[in-house]
Amino acid sequence: MTSQETDLDRRFVLAKAIAQEAGAMALDYFNRRDSLVIETKRDPQDVVSIADRTVEKLIRERVEATFAGDGFLGEEFGHTAGSSGYTWVVDPIDGTAPFVSGMPNWCVSIAVLHGNEPVIGVIGAPCHNELYAAAAGRGAKLNGRVLTLDPTRNVRNAMTGIGANSHVAPEVMADIIIRLLQAGGTFIRNGSGALMLAYVAAGRLVGYYEPYMHAWDCLAGYCLVKEAGGWHHPFPVEGERLTRGAPVVAAGPGARADLERLAGLA
Structure with missing residues (x-):
């Protein structure tokens, strides 16, 4: 070692x-x-x-x-x-x-x-x-x-976590929900982004998206998702950027493409 x-x-x-x-x-x-x-x-x-x-x-x-x-x-x-x-x-x-x-x-x-x-x-x-x-x-x-994620699960056969706060305009959040529903998905918001990221790692949710989130809310969940076999969008941690908010996106292997589209990354 x-x-x-x-x-x-x-x-x-x-x-x-x-x-x-x-x-x-x-x-x-x-x-x-x-x-x-x-x-x-x-x-x-x-x-x-x-x-x-x-x-x-x-x-x-x-x-x-x-x-x-x-x-x-x-x-x-x-x-x-x-x-x-x-x-x-x-x-x-x-x-x-x-x-x-x-x-x-x-x-x-x-x-x-x-x-x-x-x-x-x-x-x-x-x-x-x-x-x-x-x-x-x-x-x-x-x-x-x-924890090992199931690659057959996607937004159409599982639930997606969505986060919202006053940093993001209501119209933006409404559009995200509309596009997820149009894609055949459904969503949950429980009030804790960190916990919902843990649920992605556990396979309870197939993905999570919040347009603005802080490092202390997401980095533990990001490590969990990655080690369970999932994917996450990088969070900027260099210098002062560590203390600022950024988009947070994570998904199981079968839902990465879905979440990238939902977040406008693809």
């Missing part, structure tokens, strides 16, 4: 452990969510609570304690550059709106970049007692079960 493989495996073990610990903390907040003070960020649909901030602090502390030279980007507290070549990209609670509304469609999303590639993706969904975990060259698993 090379030193780089050892470095990756050590971080993979830590990412899975942190996801479990952070998920337990988030679930505790979820079970007493009526006591949380809910704030809005850029619009009334973009909400945050003390749960998001406290969980992100926990994850940062655990990473810094073991890999002090790693960079860190979290949704709530921004980017801290590192010196090791590894950067952790974290959404402490993706799906805060479902979270504060008492729905189980939220997750803890932890990715690790090495260079410009997401080499670790771990997504914990505590309400479902599910842990999705993948690392480069090591495959993807759900609660220890290997």
